[in-house]
Amino acid sequence: MKKLKDISKEELELMSYDDLAYLVLKEKNKKMKINDLFKQICEVLQLSEEEYEDKIADFFEILTTDKRFILLANGFWDLKDKHSEKVIIEEDEEEEEEYEEIIDEEPEIIEDNYDDETDDDDKDDDDIKDLVIIDDEDENEL
Numbered sequence: 001m002k003k004l005k006d007i008s009k010e011e012l013e014l015m016s017y018d019d020l021a022y023l024v025l026k027e028k029n030k031k032m033k034i035n036d037l038f039k040q041i042c043e044v045l046q047l048s049e050e051e052y053e054d055k056i057a058d059f060f061e062i063l064t065t066d067k068r069f070i071l072l073a074n075g076f077w078d079l080k081d082k083h084s085e086k087v088i089i090e091e092d093e094e095e096e097e098e099y100e101e102i103i104d105e106e107p108e109i110i111e112d113n114y115d116d117e118t119d120d121d122d123k124d125d126d127d128i129k130d131l132v133i134i135d136d137e138d139e140n141e142l
Contacts, residue, residue, distance in 0.1 A: 003027060004044055012044055017059050018066045020044060022079065025069075031078040034060055 070080040
């Protein structure tokens with residue numbers, strides 16, 4: 001893997017912020033706060049403080065949508081591949097009992113009471129037959 005210092009300025013400018021963040025986190029080999037991480041990127045790209053302030057929100061959005069990064073406790077960001085995901089499944093005895101009760105019940109039969117003879121569209125037409133459309137001038141006269 002190339003190090004940031006070995007990449008030309010032209011190549012760095014063509015790289016996306018998320019790729020640069022990936023390289024920074026890989027080289028530093030430690031988690032970082034978003035502002036520190038983006039300041040590192042700004043230093044590499046020689047961006048001004050004003051550009052930093054204008055683009056930090058976009059950088060945050062980029063990190064949250066890029067699956068290579070993970071937000072840790074206290075606002076630290078790191079590479080996702082350095083962290084294992086622990087899935088904790090807590091089983092509640094009450095939920096199991098309720099589930100068993102539902103399985104044991106007879107299925108409820110729902111009858112279709114749709115009557116093909118009834119046409120609801122006709123009823124809707126009757127409701128609006130007396131309505132009149134008026135424009136703004138007529139409304140002011142009322």
